[in-house]
Amino acid sequence: VAGIAPPRPADRLEAFSDGVFAIAITLLALDVRVDGFRPGELAAAIGAIWPRLLAYGVTFLIVGQVWASHHGMFRWIGRADHVLVLLDVAMLGCIALQPFPTSLVAESLRDGTGADRAVAVAFYSGLLFVGGLFYNAVWRYAVRRRLLVDGLDPRMVRLQGRRYSVGVVVYLLAALLAFVSVWVAVALDLLLVVGYLVPSPDLRADDARP
Amino acid sequence: VAGIAPPRPADRLEAFSDGVFAIAITLLALDVRVDGFRPGELAAAIGAIWPRLLAYGVTFLIVGQVWASHHGMFRWIGRADHVLVLLDVAMLGCIALQPFPTSLVAESLRDGTGADRAVAVAFYSGLLFVGGLFYNAVWRYAVRRRLLVDGLDPRMVRLQGRRYSVGVVVYLLAALLAFVSVWVAVALDLLLVVGYLVPSPDLRADDARP
Amino acid sequence: VAGIAPPRPADRLEAFSDGVFAIAITLLALDVRVDGFRPGELAAAIGAIWPRLLAYGVTFLIVGQVWASHHGMFRWIGRADHVLVLLDVAMLGCIALQPFPTSLVAESLRDGTGADRAVAVAFYSGLLFVGGLFYNAVWRYAVRRRLLVDGLDPRMVRLQGRRYSVGVVVYLLAALLAFVSVWVAVALDLLLVVGYLVPSPDLRADDARP
Amino acid sequence: VAGIAPPRPADRLEAFSDGVFAIAITLLALDVRVDGFRPGELAAAIGAIWPRLLAYGVTFLIVGQVWASHHGMFRWIGRADHVLVLLDVAMLGCIALQPFPTSLVAESLRDGTGADRAVAVAFYSGLLFVGGLFYNAVWRYAVRRRLLVDGLDPRMVRLQGRRYSVGVVVYLLAALLAFVSVWVAVALDLLLVVGYLVPSPDLRADDARP
Numbered sequence: 001v002a003g004i005a006p007p008r009p010a011d012r013l014e015a016f017s018d019g020v021f022a023i024a025i026t027l028l029a030l031d032v033r034v035d036g037f038r039p040g041e042l043a044a045a046i047g048a049i050w051p052r053l054l055a056y057g058v059t060f061l062i063v064g065q066v067w068a069s070h071h072g073m074f075r076w077i078g079r080a081d082h083v084l085v086l087l088d089v090a091m092l093g094c095i096a097l098q099p100f101p102t103s104l105v106a107e108s109l110r111d112g113t114g115a116d117r118a119v120a121v122a123f124y125s126g127l128l129f130v131g132g133l134f135y136n137a138v139w140r141y142a143v144r145r146r147l148l149v150d151g152l153d154p155r156m157v158r159l160q161g162r163r164y165s166v167g168v169v170v171y172l173l174a175a176l177l178a179f180v181s182v183w184v185a186v187a188l189d190l191l192l193v194v195g196y197l198v199p200s201p202d203l204r205a206d207d208a209r210p
Numbered sequence: 211v212a213g214i215a216p217p218r219p220a221d222r223l224e225a226f227s228d229g230v231f232a233i234a235i236t237l238l239a240l241d242v243r244v245d246g247f248r249p250g251e252l253a254a255a256i257g258a259i260w261p262r263l264l265a266y267g268v269t270f271l272i273v274g275q276v277w278a279s280h281h282g283m284f285r286w287i288g289r290a291d292h293v294l295v296l297l298d299v300a301m302l303g304c305i306a307l308q309p310f311p312t313s314l315v316a317e318s319l320r321d322g323t324g325a326d327r328a329v330a331v332a333f334y335s336g337l338l339f340v341g342g343l344f345y346n347a348v349w350r351y352a353v354r355r356r357l358l359v360d361g362l363d364p365r366m367v368r369l370q371g372r373r374y375s376v377g378v379v380v381y382l383l384a385a386l387l388a389f390v391s392v393w394v395a396v397a398l399d400l401l402l403v404v405g406y407l408v409p410s411p412d413l414r415a416d417d418a419r420p
Numbered sequence: 421v422a423g424i425a426p427p428r429p430a431d432r433l434e435a436f437s438d439g440v441f442a443i444a445i446t447l448l449a450l451d452v453r454v455d456g457f458r459p460g461e462l463a464a465a466i467g468a469i470w471p472r473l474l475a476y477g478v479t480f481l482i483v484g485q486v487w488a489s490h491h492g493m494f495r496w497i498g499r500a501d502h503v504l505v506l507l508d509v510a511m512l513g514c515i516a517l518q519p520f521p522t523s524l525v526a527e528s529l530r531d532g533t534g535a536d537r538a539v540a541v542a543f544y545s546g547l548l549f550v551g552g553l554f555y556n557a558v559w560r561y562a563v564r565r566r567l568l569v570d571g572l573d574p575r576m577v578r579l580q581g582r583r584y585s586v587g588v589v590v591y592l593l594a595a596l597l598a599f600v601s602v603w604v605a606v607a608l609d610l611l612l613v614v615g616y617l618v619p620s621p622d623l624r625a626d627d628a629r630p
Numbered sequence: 631v632a633g634i635a636p637p638r639p640a641d642r643l644e645a646f647s648d649g650v651f652a653i654a655i656t657l658l659a660l661d662v663r664v665d666g667f668r669p670g671e672l673a674a675a676i677g678a679i680w681p682r683l684l685a686y687g688v689t690f691l692i693v694g695q696v697w698a699s700h701h702g703m704f705r706w707i708g709r710a711d712h713v714l715v716l717l718d719v720a721m722l723g724c725i726a727l728q729p730f731p732t733s734l735v736a737e738s739l740r741d742g743t744g745a746d747r748a749v750a751v752a753f754y755s756g757l758l759f760v761g762g763l764f765y766n767a768v769w770r771y772a773v774r775r776r777l778l779v780d781g782l783d784p785r786m787v788r789l790q791g792r793r794y795s796v797g798v799v800v801y802l803l804a805a806l807l808a809f810v811s812v813w814v815a816v817a818l819d820l821l822l823v824v825g826y827l828v829p830s831p832d833l834r835a836d837d838a839r840p
Contacts, residue, residue: 003419004409005282012228012281018642019232022649023443026657026726027236033730042738042746046753057723064719068712071642072635082278082407089274093267096236100243108252116252123256197712199634209633213629214619215492222438222491229442233653237446292488292617299484303477306446310453318462326462333466423839424829425702432648432701439652447656502698502827509694513687516656520663528672536672543676 007079007147013088014074020092021067024099025060031103032056051109058190059102062128063095065193070135073164076157076203077142078149087138094131101127121182125174125189132168139164151208160203167192217289217357223298224284230302231277234309235270241313242266261319268400269312272338273305275403280345283374286367286413287352288359297348304341311337331392335384335399342378349374361418370413377402427499427567433508434494440512441487444519445480451523452476471529478610479522482548483515485613490555493584496577496623497562498569507558514551521547541602545594545609552588559584571628580623587612637709637777643718644704650722651697654729655690661733662686681739688820689732692758693725695823700765703794706787706833707772708779717768724761731757751812755804755819762798769794781838790833797822 032052037045080088101124108116139161142148148157174188202209242262247255290298311334318326349371352358358367384398412419452472457465500508521544528536559581562568568577594608622629662682667675710718731754738746769791772778778787804818832839 003412005285005412008282008285015225015645016228016232016277016281018646019229019649020236022646023233023236023653024239025722026650026653027240029654029726029729030240030657030660032727033733037737037742037746039741040743040745042734042742043749046734046749056727060723060726061716061719064716064723067646068715068719071646072638075635075638082409085278086271086274086403086407089271089278092235093270093274096239096270097242097266099239103243104252104256107247111249112247112252113250115250116247119253119256193716197716199712202633202635213622215495215622218492218495225435226438226442226487226491229439230446233443233446234449237450240450292619295488296481296484296613296617299481299488302445303480303484306449306480307452307476309449313453314462314466317457321459322457322462323460325460326457329463329466423832425705425832428702428705435645436648436652436697436701439649440656443653443656444659447660450660502829505698506691506694506823506827509691509698512655513690513694516659516690517662517686519659523663524672524676527667531669532667532672533670535670536667539673539676 007081007084010074010077010080010084010147013080013085014071017070017074017088017092018067020096021063021070024096025063025067028056028059028063028099028102031099031106048110049106051106052103055102055106055109058186059098061193062189063098065196066095066131066135068196069167072200073135073139076148076152076160077138079147081145081147084138084141084145084147087134087141091131091134091138094127094134098124098127098131117182118179121185122175122178125171125178125185128189129168129171129175132171136161136164136168151205152203153205156201156203156205160201163200166195217291217294220284220287220290220294220357223290223295224281227280227284227298227302228277230306231273231280234306235273235277238266238269238273238309238312241309241316258320259316261316262313265312265316265319268396269308271403272399273308275406276305276341276345278406279377282410283345283349286358286362286370287348289357291355291357294348294351294355294357297344297351301341301344301348304337304344308334308337308341327392328389331395332385332388335381335388335395338399339378339381339385342381346371346374346378361415362413363415366411366413366415370411373410376405427501427504430494430497430500430504430567433500433505434491437490437494437508437512438487440516441483441490444516445483445487448476448479448483448519448522451519451526468530469526471526472523475522475526475529478606479518481613482609483518485616486515486551486555488616489587492620493555493559496568496572496580497558499567501565501567504558504561504565504567507554507561511551511554511558514547514554518544518547518551537602538599541605542595542598545591545598545605548609549588549591549595552591556581556584556588571625572623573625576621576623576625580621583620586615637711637714640704640707640710640714640777643710643715644701647700647704647718647722648697650726651693651700654726655693655697658686658689658693658729658732661729661736678740679736681736682733685732685736685739688816689728691823692819693728695826696725696761696765698826699797699822702830703765703769706778706782706790707768709777711775711777714768714771714775714777717764717771721761721764721768724757724764728754728757728761747812748809751815752805752808755801755808755815758819759798759801759805762801766791766794766798781835782833783835786831786833786835790831793830796825 034045034049104120105124108120143157170188170191174185178185244255244259311330314330315334318330353367380398380401384395388395454465454469524540525544528540563577590608590611594605598605664675664679734750735754738750773787800818800821804815808815
């Protein structure tokens, strides 16, 4: 009887994901532009687009950190089957769309009312939240289907799962708090960048370390 | 007598293909934008572009699935000669163009008549169909020229070829049915994403499995 | 005495080049768009941009073939020093710019006079010519500085150099003939795609083949 | 007691960086376009955008050289921890933004006053300067945290650090001199491309060379 193809090594999926991350993060720069300027007023025109520069810098850091975390997660995921690929693709679909709410935030800071800003930042954080759900789904699915590399400590794996959940909660909180204060919401979105500086735990069991 | 250079390993062609897939899929997001908004009306402006968000999500899933299938196909293709490279490049030319009909579908949903929508979805599905033809040509050519990896079961290889043909037929059907119902056509286009969840068969002969 | 760093393996330069090729070729699609359409007239609007679709298809094939040739050339180049890197970067600068004359050709076919078309196709072919000069400079420099892989037949290496020169001559001819007939010029530009189907010679000396 | 995950090999970070460099350098071409042309005047329209072509060529060379230097630097960096990743991401954020001041320079050359040009070139050079600071931070951090590959000569490593500092000083000088002469500033920005042709030193200790 013919079998089904065994799960493939996850490295190609990781390389594809790296590509999407690299492109999405670089495309952010396309929204940084001046809308024309009168002779002698370039400096003022650049000053006027500070929201675009700010939105660019903040989102570049956030997406860069999500990439780095994703890269760290796939250190422990050894194989990929079809469902894992689709979950990861759905997560990438959120990342690739992030430039859209980024530009909404920048435009609403310049031309919008307080309500517009709240909507923009809520969308911005909400998309990070949905992406985070898929991110966590990738991890949970990989754990349940035993797609992790060998030699990991089950207790550490569980702890890591909870660690990943924290991000989702933070982004959800930011999406809700956007209607109270957009700056508090943005600060929450940036929190995970700072949190990323905390060294991540070694998931390997004691006897699997070199 | 000087010989001709033997077929090269296919891994570089696969990496190049992965790059084009990753870029094309990420560029889809460039068409998700609001066309300006009046102060206080950002939420409404976002709501008004639901066709762009929908078209983005659907196409991201479809192109992501084609990438995953392509990646699966090259698991069995070991070497590449000049003709195979050009066939694959032609297939990539279709994928890279997919954002164009995607935006046509989105715009026709907002501003077009029923006839416009049919044209847009027929083009959309038709491009997937043409890409599928080249996709199948890559496989058939690789089989005929013995560019596959060693140890595959000829019967399974033939079955896999038929499996790939199904996609082309589905896309052709979608292109034709677009003139009856655009939603049925889109559903057909999405069918292969669902079908992808069916685990793909192991093409190796019994004695070539580890 | 401190030495200077020896030439590095060329694989990273090749991967970077592959990336630029993949992005440039995919960005070509950004110029395929309709300039808006009136309700009920989408099919006509698509028909009206046939020059953009044609220019896209032709250039995708040409850049795809240059990528494939470049990939073939680096099969024989084993190491890269600083000068080789800059020559390759200059060549990539031409490839990355190719979407610009591509759009000029498309626009001049729709809205331009015969003189505009000649200028556009001459620019298009001229850029391929300049890129071809750098392409040949990469090969010649690699040969002269002994950056090739070991075991190549010097006679075959010389022949290959002449083969690469042919492309430059063809592109130069196309640039000049554009002022006589744009279609002859485009046909010449496409000639190398067809020529690519001729299997390339094995440059290894007899005793270096497996 | 659970440990923390040891620093990872730096090759994935380098591949991600290569991706961002390749995309940013290719996106430069998006700003090379004519703003429409009247029938029969395409040649004049191309001539009128010489600042865009010049800015494209200069920036392509500069970013290409920064990539090549970065690639050379990571030859000696063997491992990456969380802080190194964020420093590198911040550097990439500057590189990815470089197309913005590039277009400002091009536009100010065409439509701006002398003051506009000074502002644009100062921004252009200033962004290279800030990117250079992060570039140096990556190196210094890697040295201090012992993330380099084994077998390097400490004296040579120190010398290399000073070499990298030179670039930052040159870019800072260019940013300041932009207010005196934009052409002197651009010449300074290009200086490092020429300087790159000087072979870089071998950092390995005598007994670590093959």
